[in-house]
Amino acid sequence: QLQLQESGPGLVKPSETLSLTCTVSGVSVSTNNYYWGWIRQSPGKGLDYIGIISYSGIPYYNPSLKSRVTISIDTSKNQFSLRLSSVTAADTALYFCARGLGGDSVALSWGQGTLVTVSS
Amino acid sequence: QTVVTQEPSFSVSPGGTVTLTCGLTSGSVSTNFYPSWYQQTPGQSPRTLIHNTNVRSSGVPDRFSGSILGNKAALTITGAQADDESDYYCVLFMGGGIWVFGGGTKLTVL
Numbered sequence: 001q002l003q004l005q006e007s008g009p010g011l012v013k014p015s016e017t018l019s020l021t022c023t024v025s026g027v028s029v030s031t032n033n034y035y036w037g038w039i040r041q042s043p044g045k046g047l048d049y050i051g052i053i054s055y056s057g058i059p060y061y062n063p064s065l066k067s068r069v070t071i072s073i074d075t076s077k078n079q080f081s082l083r084l085s086s087v088t089a090a091d092t093a094l095y096f097c098a099r100g101l102g103g104d105s106v107a108l109s110w111g112q113g114t115l116v117t118v119s120s
Numbered sequence: 121q122t123v124v125t126q127e128p129s130f131s132v133s134p135g136g137t138v139t140l141t142c143g144l145t146s147g148s149v150s151t152n153f154y155p156s157w158y159q160q161t162p163g164q165s166p167r168t169l170i171h172n173t174n175v176r177s178s179g180v181p182d183r184f185s186g187s188i189l190g191n192k193a194a195l196t197i198t199g200a201q202a203d204d205e206s207d208y209y210c211v212l213f214m215g216g217g218i219w220v221f222g223g224g225t226k227l228t229v230l
Contacts, residue, residue: 039221046224047158047166047209052217060217096165105156105171106211106219113165 002026004097004111012091012118018084022097022111029078030055035100036080037107038071040093048093052100053080087118122146124212126222132200132229140225141192142210148191153212155193157186160207160224169208170195197227205229 008020022036029036037052051061053071061069070083084091094115098107123145132138142155149155151173158166168177170186173193183198193212197204210222 046207047160047211047221049211049219049221052219058217063218101171103213104154104175105168106213107156107158107166108168108171108177110165110168 002099002109004099004109006095006097006111006114008114008116010115010117012087012116013120014088014118015086018082018087018091018116018118020082020095020097020114020116022080022082024078024080024099027099028075029073029080030075033102035102035106036071036073037098037100038082039096039098039107041096041113042090042093049106050082050084050095052106089118092116092118122214122220124210124220124222126208126210126225128223129226129228132197132204132227134200134202134229136200137196137198138200138227139189139194139196140208140210140227141189141194142212142222143192144212149188149193149212151188153193153214155186155188156211157184157193157195158209158211159204160209161205166209200229202229 003025034055038050053059059071068085073080094113096113097111099109100106125143157170160166174186209224
């Protein structure tokens, strides 16, 4: 059974880089046509697409975040990661990792989410 | 910039039917946008209900259905139950690996 688990620091200082990892169990991140994504939710707000990476390692990013975001995949650890640079308080959010399917879906399965607070 | 629109709130009576919609500020939603629908209750991660317009996720009751109605994607809940009271989000595929979420609909069952 597919499981996704986010991990990383819960507190990041302004201007620094937020780094999160999603550990996948139950399926290989290299599975054909599977895509692996990051979605966030600011406190009391809606869902916001950050980006996604294909099973073959091709990333796609939300244009509004593109200059600050990097999503990568590590097949040896069966993980994928998010890096968001130059963070501000506006990046404080619950960050979810998710498994999508080709062009059909950005998120079929979800992790439980991890709260990241940007504060000095 | 195209924005994905959803009703901010909706209410339905227990046992009733409600249709939530997902549109665009410019243009019409079609199956080419691969609309998906998610249900989220406070403190929980979202639950995927529907993807690719009308494909129900495993374990989702068949009283949840997705479709295209006019120029919008739609999520219809028939026989609403108390535990359907949640926030519902749609997302649309804009091409080039870009997905855009709607602002969500808060559904009240009363």
